[in-house]
Amino acid sequence: MYYKYTILIIFLCSCFSCKNDSDDKLIYALKNAGNNSSELQKVLDHYKGNTLKLKAAHFLIENMPYQNYYESKKYDQYKKLLRPIMLETGLPDYLAFKVLTKRLGNLSESDFHLKNDTETITADYLIKNIDLAFKTWEEQPWGKYISFESFCQDILPYRIGKESIEDWRELYYNYFQSILDSLQTDDSPLTACQLIYDEITKLDWAFTQDLTGPHIGGKSLFEQRLGNCREYSNYMLYAMRAVGICGGIDLILQNPNDSYQHHYWNYMTDSTGEEIMFELYKIRPEKNTKDTTRLRAKIYRSKPFIQKESLPILFPNESLPKLLNSPFIIDVSEKYFPNSHVSISVDSKYVSSKLLYLCIFDNSTWTPITATPIKNNKAYFNGIEANIVYCPCLYDNGYIQPVTNPFLYKGNGEVYFFNPDTTQKREALLTRKFYIRPSFTDSDKPVIYGGEFQAANNKQFKKPITLYTITEEPTLRYKEISVNCPQPFKYIRYQSPDSSFCSMAEIEFYAKDSSKLEGKVIGTEGSFQNLLKYDKITAFDGDPITCYWSRSRGNPWIGLELEKPEVIKKIRYLCYNDDNEIREGDLYELFYFDVNKGFISLGKQYGNRKQALLFKNTPDNAILWLKDYTRGKEERIFTYENNKQVWW
Numbered sequence: 001m002y003y004k005y006t007i008l009i010i011f012l013c014s015c016f017s018c019k020n021d022s023d024d025k026l027i028y029a030l031k032n033a034g035n036n037s038s039e040l041q042k043v044l045d046h047y048k049g050n051t052l053k054l055k056a057a058h059f060l061i062e063n064m065p066y067q068n069y070y071e072s073k074k075y076d077q078y079k080k081l082l083r084p085i086m087l088e089t090g091l092p093d094y095l096a097f098k099v100l101t102k103r104l105g106n107l108s109e110s111d112f113h114l115k116n117d118t119e120t121i122t123a124d125y126l127i128k129n130i131d132l133a134f135k136t137w138e139e140q141p142w143g144k145y146i147s148f149e150s151f152c153q154d155i156l157p158y159r160i161g162k163e164s165i166e167d168w169r170e171l172y173y174n175y176f177q178s179i180l181d182s183l184q185t186d187d188s189p190l191t192a193c194q195l196i197y198d199e200i201t202k203l204d205w206a207f208t209q210d211l212t213g214p215h216i217g218g219k220s221l222f223e224q225r226l227g228n229c230r231e232y233s234n235y236m237l238y239a240m241r242a243v244g245i246c247g248g249i250d251l252i253l254q255n256p257n258d259s260y261q262h263h264y265w266n267y268m269t270d271s272t273g274e275e276i277m278f279e280l281y282k283i284r285p286e287k288n289t290k291d292t293t294r295l296r297a298k299i300y301r302s303k304p305f306i307q308k309e310s311l312p313i314l315f316p317n318e319s320l321p322k323l324l325n326s327p328f329i330i331d332v333s334e335k336y337f338p339n340s341h342v343s344i345s346v347d348s349k350y351v352s353s354k355l356l357y358l359c360i361f362d363n364s365t366w367t368p369i370t371a372t373p374i375k376n377n378k379a380y381f382n383g384i385e386a387n388i389v390y391c392p393c394l395y396d397n398g399y400i401q402p403v404t405n406p407f408l409y410k411g412n413g414e415v416y417f418f419n420p421d422t423t424q425k426r427e428a429l430l431t432r433k434f435y436i437r438p439s440f441t442d443s444d445k446p447v448i449y450g451g452e453f454q455a456a457n458n459k460q461f462k463k464p465i466t467l468y469t470i471t472e473e474p475t476l477r478y479k480e481i482s483v484n485c486p487q488p489f490k491y492i493r494y495q496s497p498d499s500s501f502c503s504m505a506e507i508e509f510y511a512k513d514s515s516k517l518e519g520k521v522i523g524t525e526g527s528f529q530n531l532l533k534y535d536k537i538t539a540f541d542g543d544p545i546t547c548y549w550s551r552s553r554g555n556p557w558i559g560l561e562l563e564k565p566e567v568i569k570k571i572r573y574l575c576y577n578d579d580n581e582i583r584e585g586d587l588y589e590l591f592y593f594d595v596n597k598g599f600i601s602l603g604k605q606y607g608n609r610k611q612a613l614l615f616k617n618t619p620d621n622a623i624l625w626l627k628d629y630t631r632g633k634e635e636r637i638f639t640y641e642n643n644k645q646v647w648w
Contacts, residue, residue: 025062032065033118040064042123047130052148056130059152063305066327067117069162070214074111076164077104079216083206083226090529093208107213121165129158132169136244141187145271146246154246154269157304160234161215168218172242175222180243189245190276193268193285196239201281205232232280233264240268249302250277250332253323256297256388257435257648259363259633261323263294264302275335293438297360297385298370299336300329311371318355319397321368331370333383341413344379344392346403351377358384359391359400361625361637361648366391366400386411389418389623389637389648405595406623406637408648418639420592420622426640428618430590431477431611433626434580434634435647440476446503446575448474451496453481453571455489459522459561465489467568476577477611478506480570488567493523493559494539501528502556503576504539505547509560510570517566523558526551545579579632582611586630590615592622593637599625623648 030037040061047054078100085096133156137143146155159165179199180192206226216224216231218238225235233249240247247268254261265279270287278285282293306313306327311320313327334340346356356379359366372379379392391406407415449471454464467483492509496502502524509517527534528549536558538546550556582588586607591599605613618624618640625637638645 026058029061029063029065029118032116036119036121039121039123040118040126043126043130046123046127053130053134055148056134056152056156057126060126060130060156060158061118064118064121065116066306067159067304069115069117069159069164070112071115071164072107072112072213074104074107075213078107078211078213079220079224079226082208082211083224086206086208092529092531093206094210095531097208097210112214117159117165125165125167126158128167129169130156132173133241133244136173136242140189140192140244141183141185142189142192142271143244144187145189146244150246150269153303153305154248155241155244157241159304160218160237160249161302161304163215163217163234164220166217166219168222168238169242171219171222172239176239176243188271189268190270190285190287192243193240193245193247193276193278196243196245197236197278197280197285200236200239205281229264229279230262233266236266236280240266245269247275251300251302251329252296252298253300253329254297254360254362254367254369256295256360256369256385257636261362263296265291277336295385295388296336297388297390298331298358298383299333301332302329304328315355315371319395320371321357321395324368324371331383333370333385335383337383337385340382340384340386340411342381342384342390342409342415343413344381344404346374346377346379346392348377350374350394350403353394355395356403357393357395357400359393359402360388361391363633363635366393366402368393368395368400371395384409402595402598406593418593418621418623420594420619422619424620425617426620428590428615428624428640429643430613430615430626430645431582432580432645433582433588433628433632434578434636435638436476436580437578440578446474447497447500448503448575449497451494451500453492453573454495454559455485455487455492455568457490457565459491461491461493461495464493464495467492468571474503474575476575477581478572478574480572482570483568486567488565490562490565491522491559492517492562492568493557494573495557496550496555498555499553500556501550501553502539502548502558504558504573505544505576506542506572506574507539507558508572509568510572512567512569514569517560517562517568519560519562521558522561524550524556544574544577544583547576549576578634580634582607582613583628583630584609584611586628588613589627589629590618591625591627592619593625 030040033040043057047057081100082096085099137151176196179195209228221235237249245268249264250267251262251264267275267277268285269275276285283289283291307330309330310327311324353374355371356374357368357371358381359368372381386409389406389408391402392404394401405417405419407417409415451470453467455467456464467485468481494507511517521537521540523536534549536548539548539558548558584607589604590602593599602615602617623637636647638647
């Protein structure tokens with residue numbers, strides 16, 4: 001949408017620090033301001049007697065021609081109303097967003113208007129921002145550790161991304177400085193950062209993935225505390241800048257084992273110069289902290305100013321993929337993965353190409369996440385994470401051409417290439433199309449141990465007969481149970497154990513003639529947040545992705561009132577799940593990858609009741625991909641090793 005830079009812009013990017021003022025850049029900025037140039041000139045005139053603040057003003061103004069934001073009255077209404085609706089109605093974010101969409105209409109590109117800072121910023125705003133930034137730098141006990149250049153890059157900026165210009169600095173300073181007053185003689189910015197972190201994590205947050213527009217402005221974010229990991233990191237950075245702590249935002253462009261793009265977190269710079277990463281509501285800023293819960297592959301640093309080390313500046317004549325075509329991000333992977341490198345040989349037939357890209361799979365295609373020059377038929381990549389499958393590719397205006405088969409990076413420069421061997425084929429029994437997320441085996445694991453399937457001939461289930469007691473741990477697959485009880489019953493139910501939300505996605509009861517029994521749904525009244533999405537009827541709707549969740553923990557139960565008493569011969573149930581097991585009736589196709597032909601089909605099959613697909617012609621040592629044509633979007637590449645799917 002933006003990021004179309006001219007030769008003039010690249011030339012003007014020669015000044016990247018407070019030390020190297022450029023008359024050409026300043027002249028260009030004033031010219032770009034048009035009728036607003038007088039406001040910028042007021043700032044320069046105001047600081048004529050203060051050399052350091054004048055340099056800071058030059059630095060901000062010279063970078064302004066490349067500072068843009070999107071203005072949208074409708075988006076402002078979304079930001080203002082989404083949190084109140086979520087709090088007042090108790091609706092989850094996606095339903096609250098639907099309420100707003102119905103009320104305000106869908107957001108579209110025509111609702112956003114691009115503005116440039118030089119054309120709209122006022123002298124009063126800029127002067128206030130500069131003065132407050134200097135105040136914190138000069139007053140904080142750790143300010144003596146911060147150079148002027150670091151001050152300009154990390155504390156002075158008035159914006160983070162493409163958010164509207166808002167008066168935020170004093171608001172954050174007044175709130176968080178009062179918390180730091182307890183430090184007294186402690187001059188550690190890390191201690192200060194920890195106090196701010198602890199305070200913010202006490203505050204409630206309206207988490208939403210649906211508000212995907214431009215960054216929320218600093219003042220609006222302070223008032224609303226709304227958004228996802230991007231807004232978490234922005235909020236923290238506003239607070240850090242306001243109290244004079246150096247730091248910023250790091251991110252990944254594409255999750256290496258999922259379809260999601262972008263994940264953000266913060267880092268801060270200690271008085272020793274050490275950079276310490278942390279993430280709001282997850283990882284507290286501490287020395288030697290690492291995020292071991294997420295694969296990242298390559299890590300970038302976001303800055304408010306054009307970076308000379310960014311790919312668009314280093315390779316101005318290259319047609320870069322959208323994810324990499326930002327002059328405001330730089331690769332900092334070596335800070336996270338030091339001494340981690342890969343050398344790739346490139347066939348001489350690709351000698352005309354300047355860059356080689358490393359790609360990761362995003363659930364449907366290879367996505368470029370970094371690039372490096374090809375020199376003497378070699379491409380050398382630094383700072384890549386181990387235990388991830390990468391595919392070296394060329395890129396040309398949206399077309400991706402692999403130059404080798406994918407490889408697993410094992411660390412210490414060691415790689416293993418998945419070169420499919422079509423002379424050695426094996427049977428592959430496949431049960432899933434996507435890996436099991438850790439949450440499904442940990443925090444989201446439903447409580448079913450001790451739950452009972454019961455039957456009675458009275459609606460109150462007085463003296464019920466227990467047909468089956470669950471003694472196994474929950475899985476994401478259907479469980480089928482044979483029942484040996486000759487007595488017919490009119491009422492049948494699942495009685496969940498103590499401290500359970502029930503968490504049943506599907507329950508099926510079968511008669512002695514193997515027919516599926518139907519009846520009136522009965523059970524504990526109410527559901528989580530009284531949402532129909534979690535009502536007891538969902539456990540009998542034939543859809544494994546919908547799930548009953550009771551209003552509160554306890555012993556909720558759900559069942560059927562049959563038209564007449566029936567003998568129960570079989571029970572089939574499914575707990576809360578991710579719908580990534582093989583699904584009966586869905587159409588699947590298995591592919592393997594070959595560098596010369598891309599993904600090659602190994603045939604199509606329909607899912608069966610056993611929730612397993614058997615393919616008899618699977619090449620050895622191949623990257624595989626199982627695609628579901630019927631539903632869903634979560635799909636991952638995998639290998640088949642020791643009769644198991646190994647996910648990458």
